[in-house]
Amino acid sequence: MGIQERKERERERRRQQIIVAAKKVFSEKGFNKATMDDIAGEAELSPGTLYLYFKNKEELYASLSLRILQYLHIRVEHVENTRDLNPEQKLDAMIKAMYDVYEFDPLVIINMFHLQSSETLKNLSPELLEEIKELSRKSIGGMARIFKEGVKNGTFVDMHPVALSDIFWSLFSGVVLWTSSKRIINADKDFLRETLDLSFAIFKKGVMRKKGV
Amino acid sequence: MGIQERKERERERRRQQIIVAAKKVFSEKGFNKATMDDIAGEAELSPGTLYLYFKNKEELYASLSLRILQYLHIRVEHVENTRDLNPEQKLDAMIKAMYDVYEFDPLVIINMFHLQSSETLKNLSPELLEEIKELSRKSIGGMARIFKEGVKNGTFVDMHPVALSDIFWSLFSGVVLWTSSKRIINADKDFLRETLDLSFAIFKKGVMRKKGV
Amino acid sequence: MGIQERKERERERRRQQIIVAAKKVFSEKGFNKATMDDIAGEAELSPGTLYLYFKNKEELYASLSLRILQYLHIRVEHVENTRDLNPEQKLDAMIKAMYDVYEFDPLVIINMFHLQSSETLKNLSPELLEEIKELSRKSIGGMARIFKEGVKNGTFVDMHPVALSDIFWSLFSGVVLWTSSKRIINADKDFLRETLDLSFAIFKKGVMRKKGV
Amino acid sequence: MGIQERKERERERRRQQIIVAAKKVFSEKGFNKATMDDIAGEAELSPGTLYLYFKNKEELYASLSLRILQYLHIRVEHVENTRDLNPEQKLDAMIKAMYDVYEFDPLVIINMFHLQSSETLKNLSPELLEEIKELSRKSIGGMARIFKEGVKNGTFVDMHPVALSDIFWSLFSGVVLWTSSKRIINADKDFLRETLDLSFAIFKKGVMRKKGV
DNA sequence: GATGAATGAGTATTCATTCAT
């Protein structure tokens, strides 16, 4: 391993160290209440060091979303490329993937929607922004191809595949947001899992072509 | 009209004046970038006056959500109480109501999820918080009763009515958030309406009991 | 006195209060070492209040120069408009005015040259910048008219009046800077006054037309 | 050449490399906006290395002034020691030298006055400070001796030679500062050269003893 | 000597909130 490579690795390790700390602090306090000092403290680094790895607070935050998008993309791609699965099985696999995405980072959806603010987007470096858009496009694109296949061979209802993937993703994120919100407001138990199950069941039923029709 | 009542009315007028201004400013700048001075300016009042009507910035913001919840509640209740509608027709009416909720305030969902932050909730007065919870419960309850009726008479699939109303609401909010987010990130055209149509179609199909089964 | 006018007066009083404090602190610490907190403390106000009266630190600093320019302008105008003085007497009066400008604010020249930095100028509001330019132009213009008169009637050497006023001002500021600098570096006694006397004597002799030539 | 000497030479080469870079960066950005990283980048060295050659930023900056003082000193000494020049010719030669000093580093005067800040001086090493004082004394001393000779033999007016050299230098630096400042504020053309010519003409006339008097 | 990653003190500026009028 060359010295260059070793350095690169070390650098990546630091980035991860910061990201882990940031995730923790942002989770606990939310974007605005979390201070860079908090994160630096959590990462056991000095505030200045954070800026050696991330341009600013927004970009650090956005990097969290990026990780999720990367994970989502990998999972979707994997489903898409698994041979010998028919469209229905692929949909099931995607549903499974969604659970894993949630486990990977339960704040996934909140993070994703922080990105949506144009104020946020303005402060991101063009490269990071492009990467986010790219991954976003790819993930939705992957989902869409799965739906397309199903629409084509008559498994799914005849709708635009991109619309189907949008709805699939919207349903997922809507449920995650709503159940976590409900938990806070109503202090109910965490019933995310079963709600997700029911949601996906309804979605699947709504999307499958009626047999014999 | 007593002098007391007149005063009360005057007070309510002021509150509305402030809420209208707040809605405008928050829409344009988002919660954090909007300043109390901005809102005071828009309402043509002094900053100090805002505090005579709202405890703090968070509570002013939360009041916007309250208005939406009130509107949602009225619409749901109205659907519920309309006689001579069968469950499927009531579902259609609820879908129609959702469109109106969105038109009433397109920022509806973003507002609603700002509420979810525990930081926000901590700063609300117990009364306001209770009112929000109450309206939230009532609206979901109303929806649930509609679903319950449909489940009972075999129109809808046999699922827990509360779960169905949660999913219904989640789907709606998920689509609103995702399409607005997609619009920003991908600079696509605004395709909310058609996506909502498709979403509700899928939901309806997923929720309706198959005829003859 | 109307309420409007009273407020305006109060506001002006505050501005002066801040300016006095700023002058003290900037004198002691220089522009960069002086903090807004220092100045606020000296003015017995809170930091935030400074920003109600001055856009930023640069503009507060520039306001000090403005006061000097105003004073300089008044003095030059007065000399120009005094009747029954021949050009030589007017030059003497201007020399006298320069001493007073220095007494008015010994940091005069340092302030003036802080203005010269383009970084500084960029941060000033266009209005303030224009005011500074205007006063600067007027003062030099006033001096120039005095020299013009003297050149015309043969009192002074035949040079461009604006150039003469530039040189006059340069000599004054050069001496002020150099003697104060020399005082610091060499810890010599303060011999500004006599050096200024000699300088102006040389200038006057250099500028007066030789009798009988 | 011994190994010791070779090392010393190498060290001096590095110092010059840094000084050249520093001059470029300070010229473009001014003292405060210029960062040590900028300078290191320009010198193609690492920031840490700068500190092997200069105690701190202030001292690096001061070293630029030192170079000018060294140049000034050499020029003045040369004029002083040129035989067969009468005092007037020596004054002319000094004027010529001033032009060269300006060409050598147009920021000369701004640099020189940065030194004056007591904050700056506090951060210099005693050795550097002493060197600066020494060169300053020597240069002024050299000028003073030229004036002394002229005063003695009746070429110049009967004033204290040190005062004359102070005024000479003040006039030079005042004109340089004022014309550059005027250029920025009034966006006038660069008329330094002609203003310097006129200034020195006036100075010379003011300083020369009237023939036949 | 040279490096450059890490440091962490330092500061201008903002803005929700208060309170004397």
Next chain:
DNA sequence: TATGAATGAATACTCATTCAT
């Protein structure tokens, strides 16, 4: 009630300097 001037706590970000390698 309404005002709006004053407050002052809070914080992202910079950059001169150090020191382990």
